[in-house]
Amino acid sequence: MSVSCAPPRLVEPAYRSGPVFSETLGPEVADLCEMAGFAPDEEQRLALDLIFALDGAGKSAAFEFAVIASRQNMKTGLFKQAVLGWLFVAEEQLIVWSAHEFSTAKEALRDLSALIEGNPHLSRRLKSIRYANDDPSIELKSGQRVKFKARTLTGGRGLTGDKVVLDEAFALTADHMGALLPTLSVRPDPQVLYGSSAGLARSEVLRQLRDRGRPGLSPRLAYLEWCAERGGCAEDGCEHVLGTAGCALDDEDNWQAANPLLGRTRPNGTGLTYEFVRAERQALPPAEFARERLGWWDESGVDEAFGTGNWEACAGVQPAGVEVASLAVAVSYDLEWSSVAAAGSADGMLFGRPLQHGPGTGWVVERCRELQSELGVEVVIDGRGPAADLIEPLKDAGVRLRVADTPMVLDAYSHMQKAVRSRRFVHEQYPELDAAAAVAVPRPVGDRHAWGRKQSDSDISPLEAVTLAVWVAGRGIRRSVYEDAGLTTV
Secondary structure (H helix, E strand, O other): OOOOOOOOOOOOOOEEEOOOOOEEOHHHHHHHHHHOOOOOOHHHHHHHHHHOEEOOOOOEOOOEEEEEOOOOOOHHHHHHHHHHHHHHOOOOOEEEEEEOOHHHHHHHHHHHHHHHHOOHHHHOOEEEEEOOOOOOEEEEOOOOEEEEEEOEOOEOHHHOOOEEEEOOHHHOOHHHHHHHHHHHHHOOOOEEEEEEOOOOOOOHHHHHHHHHHOOOOOOOEEEEEOOOOOOOOOOOOOOOOOOOOOOHHHOHHHHHHHOOOEOOEOOOOOEEOHHHHHHHHHHOOHHHHHHHHHOOOOOOOHHHHHOOOHHHHOEOOOOOOOOOOEEEEEEOOOOOEEEEEEEEEEOOEEEEEEEEEEEOOOOHHHHHHHHHHHHOOOEEEEOOOHHHHHHHHHHHOOOOEEEEOHHHHHHHHHHHHHHHHOOOEEEOOOHHHHHHHHHOOEEEEOOEEEEOOOOOOOOOHHHHHHHHHHHHHOOOOHHHHHHHOOOOOO
C-alpha cells in the first residue's frame, strides 16, 4: 500500500473525451469565479474549459457534458461555477438546475445567492431571489433567470431551459430524458450538464452515458470521470473485509485517483482529509465505500444481489437422481414472456432449472397441468405479480397451487441470495436463466428486497421462477445452508 502526502496539481481523470475546440470561455469564467471568492480547483478549470468550449460558429461545442467523481469533490461546485459563467459571461437567458431531491436544489440556490449577494460587481445586476417552494429562482435585472427544481416521477417537461443542470444524475430515468431532450431542439444553443458519483445498479441513463463517454463515441459529449481502476486486490475473490491484506479498498493511491480533493484544503477551508477517508472506510460497508470513494460502479445483474463471481461459481451439473420437489411460474412485467421452473435438493445442495420459457401466457396452464400430473408436486406462483392473472385458470384446470404473498416472495429472494452466496446452489448455465441473471436488478421493499421486474433491462421471469421453486425445495435444508455460511437464519 502506498500513501500520498499531497496530491499533484492536477489529478488527471481516468476517462476524458470530448469535441475538439480551439476557443473556450473557460478561463474567463474561472477568473469570474475567483473574483467572486469561489476559485475553481484545477480539475474544475479543466471541466469549465470543456463546458464553455466554442465551435466555429460560436456555439457550444459540447451539447452534453458529464462529470463523474466521488461525492463532495467537485461536481456541485463546478455546476455553481458554470451557472455564474452562464449568467455573467455568456449571458444566457434561462438556466434550469434540477436535482433528484428538492433539498439539494434549494441548497444550490442558497449557495449561489450568497456568492452573488456577497460580491458588489455581481449583486448590482441582481433583481430578485425567490426561496418560495412554488418558484425558487434567481433573476437578474436583464431578465435572465436561474430556476431550481426537483425532478418528478412523471418526467422532465418542466426542466426546459437554454442550459440545464442535471445534478444527482444517478437517479435519472428514461422518462426524464424522453421528456426533456426533445424540448431543447428549438433552443438556439442548448446544453445539458450531468453530475454524479459512480452509478447504482439501476442507474440506466447514467450507465448509457458512461458507455458513450468513456470511449468517446459521441462527438458532442464531453466526458470526465475520476475513478480507481477496478480490482487490484492481492487475492482473487477478495471480499474487501476490513483488515484483509492487500485489499484495493485500502490503497490510498486508489483513493486519490477517485477523489481529486483528497489532501487539499481550499481557501474557504473546505477539503477532504486522509483521516476522514480512513474513518469512512471503517464505518461504511465495503460495497458502499468502493462505490462512493473508489468510483466502482454497481453493475446491474446478479453481482449486486449475490456478490461478484458467486453466480458463476454456482455453475455445475445436477447429479442423476435428484427429484423435483417444486415447480414455479413467473411472468414478465410486460406480460410478453412466461417461465416455468423446477427445483430439488440433495446432500444439502439446491438445484434449479427453467423447464420452459416462451412468449405470452397462453401455454402456461396446460404445461403446469401436465408437469404436475407427471411429478405430483405443487406449483408456486407470486400472488401479487404479473402471473396472478393465471391463478384462477390454473385452479380451474385442477392445478394444485401455493400462492406466495409478499412476505413469501421476500423470503424467496433472501433464501436464493444466501444459497448462492454460500455456493449451495447449482445451475447448469441455461441460456435463458443466465440472460435473466445478467440484467436482474433487486428492488427494495421496505428494508428487504425482491427481484425488480420493471427496473431490470429485460425479461427476468426465468430467474424469478427458479427463485420461487428453490425457496420451496429448500425448506428442509435452509438452516444448514445459512449456518454453514455464517449467515442469519430466516
